[in-house]
Amino acid sequence: MMVAGCGGQGGTQGASNQIIRFNVGAEPQTLDPAKATGIPDATIINAMFEGLTRYGADNKPGPGIAESWTISPDGKTYTFKLRDAKWSNGDPLTARDFVDGWLRALNPNTQSEYAYQLWYIKGAEEYNKGTGSAKDVAVRAVDDHTLQVVLKAPAPQFLGLTSFETLMPIDSKVVKEHPDWAASPANYIGDGPYKMVSWDHNQVIKCVKNPNYWDAANVKLAKLDFYLVDNNTTGYNMFKTGQIDFQYNVPVQEIPGLKNNPDFKIMPQAATYFYRFNVTKKPFNDPRVRRALALAIDRQAIVRDVARGGQLPAYALIPPGFKDADGKDFRQNGGNYFQEDVAGAKKLLAGAGYPDGRGFPDVSIMYNTNDQHKAIAEAIQAMWKKNLNINVQLHNEEWQTYLNDMQKLNYDIARAGWVPDYLDPMTFADMFVTNGGNNETGWSNKGYDTLITKAKTTDAGNPKARMADMHNAEKLLMDRMPIMPIYFYTQPVLIKPNLKGVIIPPFNVEAEFKWAYVQ
Template sequence: MTQLVAAFTVLSMVFLAACGGGSSQASDDQVLDIGMIVSEPPSLDPAKAQDSQSGHILRHVLEGLVNIDKDGNPKPGIAKEWEVSDDGKEITFHLRDATWSNGDPVTAEDFEYAWKRVLNPDTGAIYAYQLFYLKNGEEYNAGEAEADEVGVDAVDDKTLKVELKQPTPYFISLTAFYTLLPVNKDVVEENGKWAANADTYVGNGAFTLDVWEHDSKIELKKNEDYWNADKVKLSKINVPFNQEEQTAYQLFKSGKLDYGDKNSLPVDLIPELVEKGEVETKKKLGSYSYIFNLEEEPFDNKKIRKAFALAIDRKKIVEDVTQGGEAPSNGWVPWGMPDPANGEEWVKQHGQYQKSSAQPEKAKELLEEGMEEEGIDKLPEITLDYNTDDSHKKIAEALQQMWKKHLDVDVKLQNSEWKVFLEKQSNGDFQMSRQGWLPDYIDPMTYLDMYTTESDQNKANWHNEEYDELIEKAKSTNDQKKRSKLMHEAEEILMEEMPIIPIYFYTEFILQKDHVKNVIYKKDASFDFREAYLTEE
């Protein structure tokens, strides 16, 4: 979820809460207070959302054609069933009876409208490329086709027909991603700011957006009209925003929070709490990295980019800074991602693209060669951007020291609030910038196609024709062995050209009170509270 990762990762998210504390609620008082270090969600309009914290709220107030189970497999959502044609290019979804929170029926037209709205170039959706799988989807987005030529059609109120450009094995799972969630056509057309406030927000999910005090908190309320409401036990989820990890942890310890993640944990306490068993650790399918802006000097030079990458001691980062069981990354696609060719872990199917330890001599040599190619004897001032967070700050400071030690380069650090940080990346207003990425669906492509030339997620402004061709070929075949080979070749090019510096693969940490039951942590690194419940202590 592309996700740029919001809080600690492009992106990780859990909820923080208020409303009187959460540790002593009886089983019939199902109010959950959830802790996370998170700021204001930039947007709760699925066409405009681009980060994991917005996405996590969206997955609870809206529901797509399918849901994803804890293992990453699609299961019925608003679509109760579907059929796929023999050639894999046509999918017909059959919708169940469901209603919007304003009482309107959820129809196939709502999905058709929502998807074409994402593709409409006037919308400016950063995730529009996730619908380029549709016949004429990319062409419509580029102004080369009409909306009625796009391969999604509401045959009737309960039938949605999808025509794909080529077989896409993961497309059904992709329909659970927040960009492909439906919107109420009449509501959106009547009020362009419908998603800006709780009193105008209309959803179809397990919860409604009951309260949204901007820059303060969100409160979610059980949607009694949700089609699967009998499975929803929580009456309310409190989601206050809090930037301070120490504050969130103290609230948890004092019984005012029920649930939290890594963003509720002071970095310095993680090793101790893990050793004591006070937090649950899980491997997280995510990559932490830094991206270069190839349109800004000096990182338009590959040798200089690689010099900065080789000067990083990733092993030291995970052992001395993050200290949470993370693994130094050996590529861009993270641990836990299955290889579509054989189901084995992707990272074990290729060599080590980058070493865990720094290579200072090689780094210095490449820096000198790159500067000579550029005709300079001194680097311009270099600034590293990160979003405000104590964990990101510690990592940035460690890298700053490594670059000084191994390259004798001074790097200025600059932080900004999450929404501003995202805007700076989108506008190309950076030289180097932190980036985390969680999967939009369970396939290596969710990491690889974001660096094609036409992808709006390609904040590095990197262009490579061979890479683009490999990704296009991988998207044009249903042969999983062929797809895998093409994607491995693409990742090798990505790591050779180094528009990004992968640093480590994530872990997730979960703080959970004993009375909190059945919260589902999914393979795509999202949290599902739809069937969670509380018991008496």
């Protein structure tokens, strides 16, 4: 959605002083496009990089560095024509920069968790897994302004993926000469609308308009500051006192009083809030325990009394907002896969060897530092105590440590959220394949893997069969319950009404600032 408003204060006006100050909510784990996984990271990267395509206000991928493209009749070969573009340091940007960026992400030594987003390309999965070579990956620079990609099978989501950070190009010369380039403002060379000038860790990343961006004439902001404040109340107070102009994560206790405030909006978001179970550890290696915990919480009470932002209770993984093969909503067609059932939960827990909670080991819920995550964890902790007579501890960590521990399976139960990378159910479904880069539960199921593989290959060109594969995969996932869905997101935001042209998409990034300006 394109945010528009009238009147109000915020931002800094004037042709040479157009500035927006946005609280992204956390110190990024990394700003390396090949390695980033978090939404704060992706939002910042998106301002300073551009892929072959870029999403606009219509939530469709439009021309980015590629000014046009053709797709072969069999849906497998994409040929992109690149415009004359430059890196922020003035170096020419060529098709080879995309080849280098994609191969770097696929290189096993890079350890990119999102490398699987490139596995649609012929030879990419084999190279990433160490059973093939880079030369067999079917992406090549035909010339400086032509990039050709051959997929293993038709993939309707591939075009949208070309705007995703993992598929961004790199300036190989800079990356080779400066190993710390992604952490150095001086060496952080991108090809997007803005460029970094300073990074005060845990405080603010300051950017300015990139004069070498191919579409600089249509970039109106002179400056864009990303504040890195992870305390919702602190950010809220900074907004009230005019220190920032835009922030997500509105303190839940403030929401009722903001309902008629022109600075407050609840935006749609096709995303899911859930808990991961570490299935490699007892007692979570038993699906009966996982399912018992999932059945023993009151989601309606959580969204009504804790989250308070119009969220919907989630009884499946994939949220509303994705079209099924028949044009209807994927979630509407799939329906719910479970309901709360305290009696059934007690029976499952007893069957797993913990009658009335007796003998249940000491475990903890890990969440990243955030007032709302804490409040939700406290509510679930109380529900599990009341309904199952088990004691669960709470453990919060700052963003980078939390991501690292989740990636290393150094947790019992972990708070998680998934915002789609592109507008297709596969962005949720392929997350939980065996050893998937973003699986982070230790769960593995051959039947699930087969369904996802079919949807990506055998049935990829048959929309009805492809969607049926994903419905069946989701049903299997909810039966085995390596994750516990809690609610489907909305996005409450505070934004000054005179910020124009800011796009708040329901997927991938928190905000798109290319077309933003201060009225």
